[in-house]
Structures are given as C-alpha cells and as structure tokens.
Amino acid sequence: MIRAISACDYLQPVPDGAALPPLEAALKDLCRERFRRIDRFIQLALLGSARCVAGRTLRPDCGIYLGSGLGPIGNNIVTQQQLIRDAEIPKPVNFVNTLGSSAGFYVARNLGLQGQNFFISRRGASLQAVLSAAIADLTCGVVGQALLGVVEEVALPLAEHRLRQHLPGDLTLAEGSHWLLLQPGTGDSRSLELKHFTKFAALEDFLKSVWRTGDRLCCARSMEARVAGALRRDFDAGARPDPAAAFHDSLEAAWLAAFAASPEPGTLFLADGSPERGWSLFYLGA
Amino acid sequence: MMNREQLKLELKQMIIRECEKDLRPEQIPDDAVLIGSEGSLALDSLDALQIALAVKQQYGKRIDGNNQTRAALTSINTLADFILPDGVP
Numbered sequence: 001m002i003r004a005i006s007a008c009d010y011l012q013p014v015p016d017g018a019a020l021p022p023l024e025a026a027l028k029d030l031c032r033e034r035f036r037r038i039d040r041f042i043q044l045a046l047l048g049s050a051r052c053v054a055g056r057t058l059r060p061d062c063g064i065y066l067g068s069g070l071g072p073i074g075n076n077i078v079t080q081q082q083l084i085r086d087a088e089i090p091k092p093v094n095f096v097n098t099l100g101s102s103a104g105f106y107v108a109r110n111l112g113l114q115g116q117n118f119f120i121s122r123r124g125a126s127l128q129a130v131l132s133a134a135i136a137d138l139t140c141g142v143v144g145q146a147l148l149g150v151v152e153e154v155a156l157p158l159a160e161h162r163l164r165q166h167l168p169g170d171l172t173l174a175e176g177s178h179w180l181l182l183q184p185g186t187g188d189s190r191s192l193e194l195k196h197f198t199k200f201a202a203l204e205d206f207l208k209s210v211w212r213t214g215d216r217l218c219c220a221r222s223m224e225a226r227v228a229g230a231l232r233r234d235f236d237a238g239a240r241p242d243p244a245a246a247f248h249d250s251l252e253a254a255w256l257a258a259f260a261a262s263p264e265p266g267t268l269f270l271a272d273g274s275p276e277r278g279w280s281l282f283y284l285g286a
Numbered sequence: 287m288m289n290r291e292q293l294k295l296e297l298k299q300m301i302i303r304e305c306e307k308d309l310r311p312e313q314i315p316d317d318a319v320l321i322g323s324e325g326s327l328a329l330d331s332l333d334a335l336q337i338a339l340a341v342k343q344q345y346g347k348r349i350d351g352n353n354q355t356r357a358a359l360t361s362i363n364t365l366a367d368f369i370l371p372d373g374v375p
Contacts, residue, residue, distance in 0.1 A: 036306040037332070088343070092335040093305075 005187040005259035006181040008052035013174045013246035037093045040073035041153045044222025045103035048177025052115030063143035065134040066116045067150045071100040074155040124222045127253040149179040150253035174246035178257035197279040220272035304332045304340045316362045345369045
C-alpha cells in the first residue's frame with residue numbers, strides 16, 4: 001500500500017493588476033542555501049517541496065517526480081524574446097532554465113537527494129502523469145520514497161497568459177506548487193491507489209462498489225465534458241473546490257494536495273480517461 | 287570616453303548583477319581570479335558564459351573560445367584591458 005505521508009498545497013490567486021507575490025523571503029527560511037540563477041518556476045518548486053518535506057529526513061533513494069502543464073513559462077518567454085524579438089543569443093542562465101528539469105535539480109540539491117529525478121509535462125494532465133510514474137516506481141521498488149510535485153507559474157501580463165491558454169478574459173488565474181511525499185507502508189496517513197479500466201462502465205461499477213457518503217470526485221479537465229458531467233451527477237454529492245475560483249493548468253493537483261493535507265474523512269477520487277486511452281482512477285483514501 | 291577606473295567599476299557591477307552574487311563592487315579586487323574554485327568569487331563556466339554575453343551586449347567585444355580572448359576573463363584588470371582600446375588610461 002502506498003501512503004501519502006505529507007502534503008503541501010500552495011495555491012495563490014493572482015488578481016488582475018497585481019504583481020506576483022515575491023517568494024524570496026519564504027525561500028530564505030526554507031532553503032539550506034541561497035540559490036543563484038533560479039527563476040520563478042524553480043522558486044515555486046523549492047517552496048512547495050520544502051514545505052512538504054518539512055524537515056523530514058528523506059530516504060536516500062527518494063525519487064523526484066515533478067510535473068507541469070506550462071513549465072517554466074516566464075523564463076521561456078524571456079528566452080524566446082531574446083531569440084526572436086531581439087535577434088540576440090539568449091542569456092545562458094535563461095536558456096538553461098527553459099528546461100523544466102532545472103527545477104528538479106534545485107529541489108534535489110536543496111533536499112540532499114541523489115535519486116532519480118523526473119520532469120513530465122502534459123497539458124491538463126501533468127498530475128496524472130507524475131502520479132502514474134511515481135506509483136509504478138514505488139510499486140516495483142525502483143524507489144523507496146517519491147516526492148511528487150506539480151508546479152504552475154503565472155507569467156504577466158495576465159491577459160496574455162489567458163490568451164496563451166485560450167482562457168476566458170475574466171477567469172481568475174493562480175500559481176500553484178502542490179506536493180505529496182509518498183512511500184509504501186502502513187499507518188495513519190492516507191493511502192493512494194490507482195486502477196485502470198478499459199471500459200468506462202467498469203470504472204462506474206467500481207466507483208459504485210466503493211463509494212461512501214462524504215467521498216469526493218474530481219474529474220480531470222482532459223475528460224470529455226459529457227462523461228465528466230455524468231460521473232459528477234452520479235457520485236459527487238459533497239462540496240467540491242470551485243474550479244472557477246482560481247485556475248491553473250493542473251488544478252487537480254491542488255485538490256489532491258489540499259485533501260491529502262486535510263483531516264477530512266473520506267476518499268478523494270480523481271477520474272481521467274477517454275475511450276481511446278482507457279480510463280484511470282486515482283484515489284486518496286483514509 | 288570612459289576611463290579605466292570607471293570601466294572596472296561597471297564591470298564589477300555587471301558581474302554582480304549577471305551572476306547574482308551577494309557582493310558590493312568594492313569587495314571585488316581588481317586582480318581577483320574570477321573563474322574557478324580557487325578564485326574568491328568562485329564563478330563557474332556558466333557564469334563565464336553569462337559574463338561573456340553581457341560583455342558582448344554592453345561593449346560589443348566578443349570573448350570566444352581561443353586562449354587569448356578567454357584570458358580576458360581572468361580578472362577585472364584583464365577584462366578592462368580586453369575592452370578598452372590601447373592607450374586609454
């Protein structure tokens with residue numbers, strides 16, 4: 001059984017006209033050294049991972065599984081502007097940090113980890129991608145512990161950030177850094193499981209068999225709206241976070257991390273899939 | 287035209303900015319080794335690239351891979367010599 005022994009949920013709405021909140025002071029308290037050459041995406045990754053670990057000693061073979069829909073978008077924009085708009089060679093530090101894996105490097109360095117270190121980007125489904133990878137590795141014993149995070153950065157101006165993602169002009173945007181520390185074992189912490197289904201009906205039947213009052217259902221954004229709507233009608237009796245309250249590309253990670261960190265009873269189910277890809281159900285239980 | 291002392295101050299400010307070092311210009315001696323672990327600034331190869339690009343953008347002088355120009359990154363003094371035309375005090 002895989003358990004989520006710690007969680008951190010940093011979700012910060014960015015109001016229109018506001019500057020991005022500075023993170024340097026928080027990082028000064030959380031990081032064991034002052035890192036140079038880090039962009040905002042790396043700052044967010046360091047903030048969430050350090051809060052999640054919260055001073056615990058991690059296993060030497062703890063793997064890092066970092067996901068993001070947009071990746072280091074602010075730094076990518078700067079680099080593209082240097083290359084295309086200004087016809088200049090991009091600054092080396094900007095160029096290096098266009099790789100999402102740079103953030104994993106700094107997280108590992110801050111926490112003293114030397115195990116495997118993944119960065120996976122999948123628009124609208126980055127959480128599912130890193131969860132699948134981490135669960136597989138933990139189940140097979142490839143790693144003894146997994147530090148799993150999903151980070152989404154906002155790049156100003158907000159109007160362009162919305163346009164880039166084809167979002168409505170009035171949607172509130174947020175930055176996020178959502179992390180879980182996972183390891184096999186028993187105990188009081190929440191269990192994490194993953195089931196795959198070839199047919200949607202099998203997923204529905206399974207949910208019916210395990211659903212209890214107070215459980216929550218989160219349908220991934222990548223699910224077809226009609227299917228997600230049907231699932232919500234049948235199963236989602238409890239209150240859910242409102243996705244319109246503040247949006248980023250991996251909001252499912254915010255729900256999962258917030259639930260993992262909360263003492264609320266019940267199970268949170270995250271459903272995803274399509275007829276072509278098959279169906280999956282992640283669930284974080286008591 | 288900029289004199290040598292003004293240029294050295296600018297170079298120190300540029301290095302502090304580009305390499306995000308917690309230093310003041312007066313804490314960088316003119317002859318301090320800039321790159322490598324033996325230098326007091328402990329700058330590395332990525333810092334060297336960052337400085338080389340900043341020098342190109344700010345002063346139009348290209349530090350490339352040959353030994354002569356690479357030697358420009360030895361210290362503030364050598365960097366100033368590399369940028370300034372001959373004869374500038």
